[in-house]
Amino acid sequence: MKKAVLVVSFGTTYHDSRRKTIESIEQAIKDELKGFEMRRAFTSRIIIGILKNRDGIEIDGVSEALEKLYKEGYTHVLVQPTLVMGGEENDRMFSAVEEYKDQFKTIICGKPLLSTEKDYERLTTILTDDTREYDEAGTEIIFMGHGTEHVANEAYERLAGVFSRREFDRYHIGTVEAEPTFQDIMEQVKKTDSTRIVLQPLMIVCGDHAHNDMAGEEDDSWKTQLEEEGYQVICRLKGMGELSGVCQILVDHAMEAKGEMEEVE
Structure with missing residues (x-):
């Protein structure tokens, strides 16, 4: 029996963030899954291409990684995503796994x-x-999620609902590409008397969206728009993958999958 764990991430072109987030999560999963070979795959073909052409770094997509595991004689494979939710990237991962289900x-x-x-x-x-x-009177804390047209986008509203139910009233969640929009969050913030805003990515890595759409100096960045409204803005360029608790949730999910694998055997 040859066992492997394939850790699947969207990916990032920011090396420092990859080390602090994706690689940290991979190592934590590897430490817990004794006897499993650890492999990496990214779902973003664009990021895979940039890393190859710009840096000479070769990273497999999910299908390529599974093909290699099959050819190398692995019989038991656990695929653990580091994705935030079950959206489009997760669906693509499942599609690739479905194609290889009879090979293992x-x-x-x-x-x-x-x-x-x-x-x-x-x-x-x-x-x-x-x-x-930062959770004090006069300060609002805004998390920037990616957003998607996929039904999984409801995760942002659901998470915001937990913040609200637990009376973390200074916390807000917006997205770059879907809803809630930045304008939605601005309406919430303007109803307060706060003068300071903290921005932080609600993404595993701290990549382009965090550096540019959130904290960039361009006119349409969240930081710039908030400053133009007169707010003092603090940008925390910190991916969620840097947080040990987030890493532990993903480790726990991998261990749950390992339990399912053992039940099947």
Whole structure:
């Protein structure tokens, strides 16, 4: 029996963020899954291409990674995503796994970060603990999510609902590419008397969206728009993958999948 864990991430072209987030998560999963070979795959073909052409770094897509594992004689494969939710990237991962399901004795997928109600509760605690020093009168804390047209986009409203239910009223969640929009969050903020805003990515890595759309100097960045409204803005360029609690949720999901794999055997 040859066992492998394939850790699947969207990816990033920012090396420092990759080391602090993706590689940290991979190592934590490897440490827990004794006897499993650890492999990496990215879902973003654009990022894979940039890393290859710009830096000479070769990273497999999910299908390529599974093909290699098959050719190398692995029989049991656990695929663990580091994705925030079960959106388009997760669907593509599942499609690739489906194509290879007959090539392995067992192949099982773990859950993305936000999958159960417990995950939402845990993430709320992790994020509020991480930003505790800013949670005071006069300050609003805004998390920037990616956003998607996929039905999984409801995860942002669901997470915001947990913040609200637990009376973390200074916390807000917006997205770059879907809803809630930045304008939606601005309407919420303007109803307060706060003069200071903290911005932080609600993404595993701290990549282009965080550096440019959130904290960039261009006119349309969240930082610039808030400053033009007169707010003092603090940008925390910190991916969620840097937080030990987030890493632990993903490790727990991998261990749950390992349990399912053992039940099948």
